[in-house]
Amino acid sequence: MDGSIGTPIPRRDAMAKATGAAQYAADFGHTGTAYAALKLSSVARGRITRVDTAAAEAVPGVQLVLTHRDMNQDLGAETFIMKGGHMQSSFMPLTSDEVHYSGQIVGLVVADTTEAAEQAARVLNLEYAAQHGFASIDDPGRTKNTVEKPEITVGDADAAMAKAPVRVDQEYSTPAQHHNPMELYATTASWNDGKLTVHSPSQWVMGQRAALATIFGIAAEEVHVVSPYIGGAFGCKATLLPHTVLVAAAARRLGRPVKLVVPRDAMFTVGSFRPATRNRIAFGAERDGTMVAMVHEAVGQTAEVDHIAFPGTNVTSRMYDIANIKTSESTIATDVNTPGFQRAPAEASSFFAFESAVDELAVALGMDPIELRIKNEPKVDPVKGLPWSSRSLVQCYRRGAELFGWDKRTPGVGSMQTDDGVLIGYGCATATYPSAMVPAAAHVALSADGLLRVRTSAHDVGTGAYTVLGQVAADVLGIADEHVRVELGDSDLPSGPMSGGSVTTGSAGSAVHMAAMALREKLLLVATAAKGPFAGRDPATLQFASGHVVGADGTAHSLADILKASPAGSLDASAEWKPDLMDAEKMQASLLGGFALEGPVTKTHAIYSFGAQFAEVRVDPLLRTIRVSRMVGAFACGRIINPRTARSNLAGGMVWGASFALLEQSQVDHPRARFANQDLAGYHISSCADIGEVTAEIVDETDTVVNAIGAKAVGEIGIVGMPAAIANAVYHATGIRVRKTPILIEDLLG
Amino acid sequence: MPDTLPPETPLLVTLRVNEHDHPLALDPRTTLLDALREHLGLTGTKVGCNHGTCGACTVHIDGRRQLACLVLAAAAQGRDIRTIEGLSDADGALHPMQAAFVAHDALQCGYCTPGQIMSAVACVTEGHTRTDAEIREYMSGNLCRCGAYPNIVAAVRDVAQQKAA
Numbered sequence: 001m002d003g004s005i006g007t008p009i010p011r012r013d014a015m016a017k018a019t020g021a022a023q024y025a026a027d028f029g030h031t032g033t034a035y036a037a038l039k040l041s042s043v044a045r046g047r048i049t050r051v052d053t054a055a056a057e058a059v060p061g062v063q064l065v066l067t068h069r070d071m072n073q074d075l076g077a078e079t080f081i082m083k084g085g086h087m088q089s090s091f092m093p094l095t096s097d098e099v100h101y102s103g104q105i106v107g108l109v110v111a112d113t114t115e116a117a118e119q120a121a122r123v124l125n126l127e128y129a130a131q132h133g134f135a136s137i138d139d140p141g142r143t144k145n146t147v148e149k150p151e152i153t154v155g156d157a158d159a160a161m162a163k164a165p166v167r168v169d170q171e172y173s174t175p176a177q178h179h180n181p182m183e184l185y186a187t188t189a190s191w192n193d194g195k196l197t198v199h200s201p202s203q204w205v206m207g208q209r210a211a212l213a214t215i216f217g218i219a220a221e222e223v224h225v226v227s228p229y230i231g232g233a234f235g236c237k238a239t240l241l242p243h244t245v246l247v248a249a250a251a252r253r254l255g256r257p258v259k260l261v262v263p264r265d266a267m268f269t270v271g272s273f274r275p276a277t278r279n280r281i282a283f284g285a286e287r288d289g290t291m292v293a294m295v296h297e298a299v300g301q302t303a304e305v306d307h308i309a310f311p312g313t314n315v316t317s318r319m320y321d322i323a324n325i326k327t328s329e330s331t332i333a334t335d336v337n338t339p340g341f342q343r344a345p346a347e348a349s350s351f352f353a354f355e356s357a358v359d360e361l362a363v364a365l366g367m368d369p370i371e372l373r374i375k376n377e378p379k380v381d382p383v384k385g386l387p388w389s390s391r392s393l394v395q396c397y398r399r400g401a402e403l404f405g406w407d408k409r410t411p412g413v414g415s416m417q418t419d420d421g422v423l424i425g426y427g428c429a430t431a432t433y434p435s436a437m438v439p440a441a442a443h444v445a446l447s448a449d450g451l452l453r454v455r456t457s458a459h460d461v462g463t464g465a466y467t468v469l470g471q472v473a474a475d476v477l478g479i480a481d482e483h484v485r486v487e488l489g490d491s492d493l494p495s496g497p498m499s500g501g502s503v504t505t506g507s508a509g510s511a512v513h514m515a516a517m518a519l520r521e522k523l524l525l526v527a528t529a530a531k532g533p534f535a536g537r538d539p540a541t542l543q544f545a546s547g548h549v550v551g552a553d554g555t556a557h558s559l560a561d562i563l564k565a566s567p568a569g570s571l572d573a574s575a576e577w578k579p580d581l582m583d584a585e586k587m588q589a590s591l592l593g594g595f596a597l598e599g600p601v602t603k604t605h606a607i608y609s610f611g612a613q614f615a616e617v618r619v620d621p622l623l624r625t626i627r628v629s630r631m632v633g634a635f636a637c638g639r640i641i642n643p644r645t646a647r648s649n650l651a652g653g654m655v656w657g658a659s660f661a662l663l664e665q666s667q668v669d670h671p672r673a674r675f676a677n678q679d680l681a682g683y684h685i686s687s688c689a690d691i692g693e694v695t696a697e698i699v700d701e702t703d704t705v706v707n708a709i710g711a712k713a714v715g716e717i718g719i720v721g722m723p724a725a726i727a728n729a730v731y732h733a734t735g736i737r738v739r740k741t742p743i744l745i746e747d748l749l750g
Numbered sequence: 751m752p753d754t755l756p757p758e759t760p761l762l763v764t765l766r767v768n769e770h771d772h773p774l775a776l777d778p779r780t781t782l783l784d785a786l787r788e789h790l791g792l793t794g795t796k797v798g799c800n801h802g803t804c805g806a807c808t809v810h811i812d813g814r815r816q817l818a819c820l821v822l823a824a825a826a827q828g829r830d831i832r833t834i835e836g837l838s839d840a841d842g843a844l845h846p847m848q849a850a851f852v853a854h855d856a857l858q859c860g861y862c863t864p865g866q867i868m869s870a871v872a873c874v875t876e877g878h879t880r881t882d883a884e885i886r887e888y889m890s891g892n893l894c895r896c897g898a899y900p901n902i903v904a905a906v907r908d909v910a911q912q913k914a915a
Binding site (some may be wrong): 010014015019021029113178230232234392649653656680686692694 | 797860899
C-alpha cells in the first residue's frame with residue numbers, strides 16, 4: 001500500500017495490539033524475578049518516628065525491606081525537571097524521615113512472589129509524628145505566592161477596562177485531576193555486569209537513561225531503558241518517577257531482577273497530577289463586539305516541596321486582537337505530591353475559564369459567539385506583534401459550524417428542546433496548542449531484502465508515531481508501507497525527543513525526514529555512478545516512486561537493483577535535526593537526554609495549532625442529568641501525515657474534554673489532607689456510554705515555517721476547547737452559567 | 751484475609767487455557783490474572799486496576815466474559831478459559847473482531863484493547879448489539895482512556911452486522 005504522507009494507512013502497530021502480542025513494560029519476562037510492593041504514608045505531613053520491619057521480614061519469601069533507614073547513602077543527586085533535571089519531584093522518597101504528602105512512598109518490600117510482597121508491605125509497621133496538612137487550595141489559611149516574571153502587559157488594561165461599555169469579570173475553578181492511563185506504572189530492573197536494564201513505560205527514554213546514570217553513578221551507555229509500547233501516558237510517564245529508582249536500587253542489592261506494578265490507588269500519589277486552578281478572566285468590549293481589554297489572573301495549585309505552575313496566560317493572551325492585556329500568575333502550596341504535565345497542562349484548565357468568559361461576553365453583547373471571535377481575529381500575535389507561522393482559526397470555525405449545524409441554533413436560553421421536553425444546548429469554544437520543537441536524531445537503513453528501517457528513540461504513546469514516522473521516510477523514498485519497519489522507545493536508538501508537548505511528529509519527523517533525504521542522496525549517487533543503472537544521468541532528473549527510481553524517459557530500476565550497485569549491498573543514513581533558531585550546543589545537550597525547546601514563540605514567529613470545537617448537550621428538565629450527545633472539532637495543525645491516526649488522536653482529546661467537563665475530579669479528604677477517590681470506581685473518566693457522536697475534522701493548512709515537514713501540534717489540542725464548549729452549551733440549554741468543573745446535576749438545580 | 755495464612759504449601763491447580771491444560775503450583779492467593787501473566791506468560795491479558803473497575807483483564811470463562819483480576823486461579827480450575835492469545839485461528843488468522851478493531855482504528859495505546867476485544871466478542875454473542883446505544887451500554891465495563899469509544903462502537907456494530915448477514 002502507498003505509505004506516503006497524507007495517506008490514511010492503518011496503524012502499523014494495530015495488529016500487535018489487537019492480538020495481545022504488543023509487549024508493555026510489565027509484559028517482559030525475566031528469569032528469577034522478585035516482586036516488589038510499595039508502602040505508602042498514611043499521614044500527609046510529619047516525620048516517621050519508628051520503623052518496625054520484623055513482621056514484614058517474617059513473611060515467608062520476603063527478600064528485602066527498604067525504608068529511609070536503608071537507602072540514603074545509595075543514590076546520586078538528580079533533580080526536578082523544572083530545575084533542569086529529569087525527576088517528577090525535587091523530593092526523593094526514602095532519603096529522609098520526612099513525610100510531605102499522603103501516599104508518599106515510605107517503604108519498598110521485595111519478595112519471591114507478588115502475594116508475599118503485598119502481605120509484607122501491609123504488615124510493615126511505621127509510626128509517625130503527624131502534623132495537620134492541607135491538600136486543597138481552598139483550605140483555610142492557604143496563601144498565594146505571586147510569580148513575578150511571567151506577567152504579560154500590553155497597553156493599559158485597567159484604563160481600557162474602566163472605559164469599556166460592556167464588561168464581564170468572573171472567576172472559574174477546576175479541581176485536581178489525575179491522568180489515570182489504563183496501564184499502571186510498572187518497572188522491572190535488572191543488573192548485568194554493572195549495567196542496568198529498565199523496562200518502564202516512558203515518554204522519555206533518553207531522559208530516564210540520563211537520570212538513572214547520574215543516580216547510580218554509571219555511564220549513560222550502561223543504562224538501557226526499554227519502552228516499545230506505552231499503555232497511555234498523557235504526561236504522567238514523562239519524568240523519572242521515584243519508584244523506578246527504588247526498584248533499580250533493590251535489584252542491585254539483591255542481584256536479581258525486581259518487578260513492581262504500581263497499584264491503581266498508588267498511581268494518585270507516586271506520580272504527578274493536574275493541579276487545581278482558579279482563573280479570573282475579565283473582558284472589556286465596545287458595543288459592536290470589539291474587544292478592548294483582557295485581564296487573566298491565574299492561580300494554580302503546587303506542592304510544598306516544589307514550585308510548578310501552568311497558568312496558560314501566555315496562550316490566552318494570544319487568542320484575540322486586544323490592545324490592552326494584563327496577566328498575572330500565582331501558586332498556592334499544598335501538602336501533595338508535585339503536580340505535573342497532564343494533557344494540555346496549561347491550556348485545558350485556563351481555556352475552560354477563558355472560553356467560558358468569551359461566551360459570557362457574547363451573551364452580554366447579544367452577539368453570536370462565533371462572530372464575536374471572528375470579529376476579534378488577530379492578524380499578528382497580540383503580545384509580540386510577530387506573524388503567525390499559520391493560523392486558520394476562522395476556517396476552522398466556518399467548517400466546524402457547517403459540520404455541526406450551528407445555523408440551526410436559536411440563541412435564546414432553553415429555546416431548543418426535543419419533542420419530550422429535553423433541553424438542548426449548543427456551545428462552541430476555541431482550541432489552541434503551542435507547536436514547540438525539540439532536537440532529535442534518526443537513522444534510516446535500506447537493506448538488500450528491500451526493507452526500510454526507521455529508528456529513533458521517540459515514543460508511540462497511542463498517538464500513531466510508529467505509523468507516521470515510517471510514512472515520513474517512505475514518502476521521501478517512494479517505498480510501499482509494507483516494506484517499512486519502525487523502531488521506537490529504546491534508549492539504544494538514536495536520540496528522540498520526550499513525547500510531551502505534542503512535539504513528536506514535528507521534531508522526530510523532521511529528523512527522520514532529514515535522514516531519509518540523506519539516504520536518497522546516497523541512492524542517487526550510486527544510481528548515477530559509473531556502474532549504476534542510471535550511469536551518467538543528472539540526479540535531478542530522477543524520481544522515487546513505488547520502490548523504484550524512475551528516469552525522465554520512464555526507465556525504472558528497483559531500489560534493490562540500485563543497492564546491488566553499492567559496495568555493501570545496502571545503504572543507510574543518520575541525521576541530527578534541530579529547530580532552525582537553536583544553537584548546536586543546545587542541540588547536543590538535548591540529544592544527550594537534556595531538555596531544550598524552541599518555540600512556540602521564536603524570534604520570528606508565533607507557532608500554534610488552532611481549532612474550533614462544538615458541543616451539543618441534552619439536559620433532562622427534571623432530573624438535570626447532562627449528556628453530551630454530539631461533539632465536533634475542526635482543527636488546523638499544519639500538514640497531517642496520517643489523517644486516520646490524527647483524527648483518532650484529536651477525537652480522543654475531545655473525549656478527554658467531555659470527561660473534564662462533566663466527570664473528573666480528584667476529591668480531597670480535607671481532614672486527612674489526601675485524595676479521597678483513589679480508584680476508577682471513585683475517580684470517574686468517560687466510559688463508552690458517556691460518549692455520543694464525535695467528529696474530528698482536519699482543515700487543510702500549509703505551514704512553511706514550523707519545520708521541514710510542516711507538521712504542527714496534534715496530540716493535545718483536542719481537549720483544549722471542549723470543556724468550555726460543553727459549559728457554554730449547558731448555559732444555552734439551561735441559562736445556568738457553571739463556572740467550575742465538573743459540571744454536576746446539583747449545579748443545575750437552579 | 752488473615753496475615754497468618756501460610757503460603758509455603760503451594761496449591762496445585764490445573765488451568766485449561768486456550769484449549770491447553772497447564773498444571774501449576776501457586777500461592778493460594780494468586781488471581782487468575784496473575785496466574786495467566788506471571789506464571790503462564792500470557793501477557794496479552796492486561797492489569798489495569800486489580801479491582802474489577804476497568805475491564806483490561808477481561809477473559810472468557812466457559813464462554814462468558816469475566817474479569818480475571820476478580821477470580822482466584824484456584825476457582826478457575828476445571829473451567830474453560832480463553833484469552834486474547836486464543837482468539838485467532840490455529841493458523842493465525844485474526845478473529846473478525848480483531849480485524850474490525852484494526853480496520854476501524856478502534857485502539858490507540860492498545861492497553862485496554864485485548865479486554866475490549868474479549869468483551870466485544872461476548873457482547874455480540876450475547877446479542878447486545880441491536881442499537882449503538884445498546885453497544886455503548888454493554889461495552890461500558892471496559893474503560894479506554896485514549897477515548898477510542900466511537901471507533902470501538904463502529905467495530906462492534908460492523909461484526910454484529912456481518913454475523914447477522
